Amino acid sequence: YEAVGASIKKGEAIFKESNVLIKINPFTEEDLKLVQKGQILMSQLYYLSNPKLIEAIASTGATAFSMDAMPRISRAQDMDVLSSQSNLAGYKAVIVGANEMTKIFPLMMTAAGTIIPSKVLIYGIGVAGLQAIATAKRLGAVVMATDIRTETKEQAESLGAKFISVDNTGEESEGGYAKEASEDYARRQKEAVNKSLFEADLVITTAMVPGRKAPVLITEEQVKQMKNGAVIIDLAAAQGGNCEISEMDKTIVKHGVKIIGSTMAPVSVSTNASELYGKNMYNFLMHLTENNQFKWELEEEITDGTLIVHEGKIRKN
Numbered sequence: 001y002e003a004v005g006a007s008i009k010k011g012e013a014i015f016k017e018s019n020v021l022i023k024i025n026p027f028t029e030e031d032l033k034l035v036q037k038g039q040i041l042m043s044q045l046y047y048l049s050n051p052k053l054i055e056a057i058a059s060t061g062a063t064a065f066s067m068d069a070m071p072r073i074s075r076a077q078d079m080d081v082l083s084s085q086s087n088l089a090g091y092k093a094v095i096v097g098a099n100e101m102t103k104i105f106p107l108m109m110t111a112a113g114t115i116i117p118s119k120v121l122i123y124g125i126g127v128a129g130l131q132a133i134a135t136a137k138r139l140g141a142v143v144m145a146t147d148i149r150t151e152t153k154e155q156a157e158s159l160g161a162k163f164i165s166v167d168n169t170g171e172e173s174e175g176g177y178a179k180e181a182s183e184d185y186a187r188r189q190k191e192a193v194n195k196s197l198f199e200a201d202l203v204i205t206t207a208m209v210p211g212r213k214a215p216v217l218i219t220e221e222q223v224k225q226m227k228n229g230a231v232i233i234d235l236a237a238a239q240g241g242n243c244e245i246s247e248m249d250k251t252i253v254k255h256g257v258k259i260i261g262s263t264m265a266p267v268s269v270s271t272n273a274s275e276l277y278g279k280n281m282y283n284f285l286m287h288l289t290e291n292n293q294f295k296w297e298l299e300e301e302i303t304d305g306t307l308i309v310h311e312g313k314i315r316k317n
Contacts, residue, residue, distance in 0.1 A: 015039075022281055026053055037061030037312070040294070042281065044068040044081065047308045048211025051317055054308060061312040067284070068210075069316075071305040079284040079302070083127045084276035089265035090131030090206065093233040094120070096265075097202040098139060100231045100258055106140025117142050121196050122161070123217050123242060124206035125152035128235055132204045133159045144196045148185065148207075166192045186215065190222065198225050203232045205242035214239035220254075228256035237261030 001008065009017065015034035021027075023043035027035070035041065037060060045066035047054050057064045067081045077083065098105060101118065108115040120136040122129050125147040136143045137160040145156040146164040153163040166189045197203065197218070203226075208214050214236035223232075223245060234246040241247075245254055246261040253259070266273040288296045288303070296303045298310070308316050 020285075024277060026050060027057065029056070032056050032060055035060040035062050039063070041065070041309075042067060042284070045308060046211075047316060054314055054317055058309045058312050058314050062309065063307070063311055064309040065284075065306045066308045067280070067306065069306050069308065071301055073301065076302050079280050079287065081277055081280045084280055085266045085273060086126065086128040086206075087131045088269050088273055088276070089235055089262075090128035090204075091135050092265040092268055093128070093204045093206075093235055093262065094132050094135040094139065094202075096260065096262070096268075097204065097231050097233050100260065101201055102229050103201055104140075105136065118201040119144070119196070119199055120202045120204070121145070121193070121200040122204045122206070123147075123193075124208075125149070125156050126206060128206040129204070130155060130159060132206070133161045136202075137161070141202070144200075146189065146193050148189075164193050164196055186217075189217070190219075194222065194225075197222060198227065201227065201230055203230065204235065205232065206235045207242050208236050208239050212239075214242050216240075216244050217242040219244045223257050223259070224255045226255070226257050230257045232257060232259045234259065234261050235265065238263040 012034055015021065015036070018039070020040045020042065021035070026043055026045050027041060035057070039062045041057065041062050041064040043066070045053060045064060046068055047066045054064070070076050070080045070082065072080070103118050104115060105118045107117045118141045120141040120143045122132050122143065122145040125133070125145050129145060129147070133143050133145055133156060143161040144164055145161040146166065150165070153165070156163045166185065203218070205217055207217060218232065223243070232243050232246065234241045234243045236242045237246050237248045241261060243259055245252070246259050248261045249263055251258065251260045288294055298304060298307065308314070
């Protein structure tokens with residue numbers, strides 16, 4: 001870091017000497033005690049579910065950008081930290097699942113007999129889900145996928161997955177994020193997906209709704225009917241989990257199924273996660289500056305979407 005011009009500081013010195021403070025996770029109560037009026041904070045603030053944090057930031061007189069609120073538009077793709085980290089999470093979920101299974105992924109024909117390929121089911125065809133599909137297919141699995149948004153069917157099939165259709169109009173909330181499904185849709189999805197779920201060797205769930213608890217896609221009753229030895233990787237565990245009985249950052253075995261509540265998948269590939277996050281933040285800073293000076297327009301779509309607190313005043317909550 002020093003070789004490219006960075007200074008290594010500790011603790012209070014970082015807050016005292018910096019105009020811009022960048023973190024990955026939300027600023028803590030201890031951090032905010034050191035924040036000064038006029039400083040600019042950038043991190044994943046998850047502002048929709050952290051109103052007290054936003055109020056605390058505003059009380060410091062600082063300005064805060066929430067990187068998880070980046071609009072889903074083409075010109076913001078190189079600043080989208082959720083997408084870059086979800087990409088890694090989708091890949092890692094398949095690798096962890098393969099390691100936890102007692103079967104191999106590909107079809108294998110040997111003198112001793114034929115091994116049939118593993119079946120992988122993926123809930124949610126966003127960035128993480130698409131990467132999970134691609135990775136599982138490369139490893140030789142038979143892949144099935146489902147999503148509330150019917151327009152994702154073509155994306156899933158282009159990567160070799162079978163799309164499980166559910167009778168639905170297909171909706172997206174503003175910004176390209178999936179909406180919370182209705183109870184009726186959730187019931188119909190379970191009916192459509194159950195056959196594939198009960199045959200699956202590995203299930204990866206990725207469905208999250210900004211600012212809300214993750215939808216329960218797999219109930220305990222469904223887990224009871226899954227294959228003995230099956231594995232569930234729940235990437236939504238930090239928001240309550242897509243599996244009713246998953247536990248955050250824990251691996252449990254229930255009804256013969258191993259359930260992994262994963263929240264730290266990008267951390268396990270920290271070299272690449274850091275590279276991508278750093279590049280996202282660099283691009284975001286370049287977007288907000290001109291001639292090394294901050295110059296932004298509050299009405300501009302990217303700025304408007306991510307600027308949560310401006311000079312101590314809350315803009316979004």
